[in-house]
Amino acid sequence: MTVETMTPHTDLLSALGIEALNRGAFCGEWLPTKGPEVVSIDPSTGLEIGRVTTATAEDYERVVSVTVEAFKEWRTWPAPRRGEIVRLVAEELRKHKDELGRLVTLEMGKILSEGLGEVQEMIDMADFSVGLSRQLYGLSMHSERAEHRMYEQWHPLGPVGIISAFNFPVAVWSWNAFVAAVCGDSMIWKPSEKTPLTAVAVTHIAGRVLAENDAPPIFNLLVGDRHQVGEPLTHDKRMPLVSATGSTNMGRAVGQAVAKRLGRSLLELGGNNAIVVMDDADLDLALRAVLFGAVGTAGQRCTSTRRLFLQKGIAQEMKDRLVAAYGSISIGDPMDPAILMGPLVDKRAVDDMMGALDKVREQGGRVLYGGNAKSDRGGFFVEPTLVEATPDMPITCDETFAPILYLFEFETLDEAIERHNAVPQGLSSAIFTLNMRSAERFLAAGGSDCGIANVNIGTSGAEIGGAFGGEKETGGGREAGSDSWKAYMRRQTCTLNYGDELPLAQGVEFKV
């Protein structure tokens, strides 16, 4: 790949200790990788930031076998001691929050406040996991047989494959990695090829903490594309769990490959998230939530707001206010604190957005605001876009990973819920209303069919304490808080007989 000029980011990379670390395979040591280079590009300029050599088949084998061996030792460490290692990783992340947040912004293009927020999310996940390391509870049951005790316990599962997407280049790793670590698993991270440097930086930090504390190499890395790393991981029987975050197409391939070998997959895939605004809503609140949801991260969150349902009484007012607000969004260098919207990740993302807008026009949609790529500068900038749409437009059922917001009008809540649910994805959803009955109906069994449903809060910006994930083509996985940890462990049901009889369950007699 030829890229014009090298931008000088050596200070940032050297503050993270990775200025000369251009290798894409780690298993307690950085392997001398010789696979083709991936070039990391700054999406706000289109210029190269750095290069990483990808893993070869030989590197793959080495990293997997080290990860398998590391698991055998790590699973014997008491869970609270494993939590202590995660706590120490979090200490290092706190020290490097600023540089790491900047690197996220540089490589992915989200504004600095969000880059820093992403590192904070890692720290929060670590803190959560440290507490969890003392709470991996199993249940005990009353046995139907006399002098028997019955309970379940949770054991470490094994090496975990973590495939992550470009848009949350570090937080998604931490959702999986810190929980898996306290659960006693070792892991291999396959980051997006678009964000290899953040993955190298995080692995460098976590690997150093392991080495300094004589812990086995559980936080390992393989940089490469789906052929070099992604598919081998999904087919590898040594990986009992593959957790994959990305597009629905990717999840379909991963889910099928892992199911074929009867492994477990945890899928976090695309969303097509909507906000319903009722006539009685607090419109100031709704407007702010829609702006953050639709324009934040330049529409590149899995939870970005892509559809807006407006009840007839407030529809025109909200449209007018949205057009005015879109006109005041500052677009530009994501490192500049005055900027609200940075670039899309690459040229292909810009082309995909323009292709979707061609379909919008063909299908009868009307662009109310925006609709263009910004050709007056380098990088991959676009205008945030508002489209007046109708429910029969097939494009509104697709997730276009860009800041396009489809506006629909509706009359009754039933109608809004039905249309809200009429897409293949089921990740995040929200209603704005001050009416308690409307709110409860949206959250009830016949309401939103998504994994996340909010009232008077937008679709994006979830807290880590809840289980995160969605239904239908979003894949059904749950990560981060609540009891998501169970996906990273194996459950064992134990029955112990302390008597001198051998009664059988269900009263079955078998006397010889």
Ligand code: NAD
């Ligand atoms: P992508 O699907 O192109 O790539 C994601 C990862 O999967 C990359 O590491 C890629 O190399 C790998 N991959 C692709 N095909 C593969 C295969 N067949 N086998 C194994 N690995 C494969 O996604 P992206 O463009 O990086 O990210 C954007 C997508 O991710 C959006 O659809 C977004 O909604 C989704 N996403 C979902 C969540 C969630 O939690 N639900 C979070 C973040 C992003």
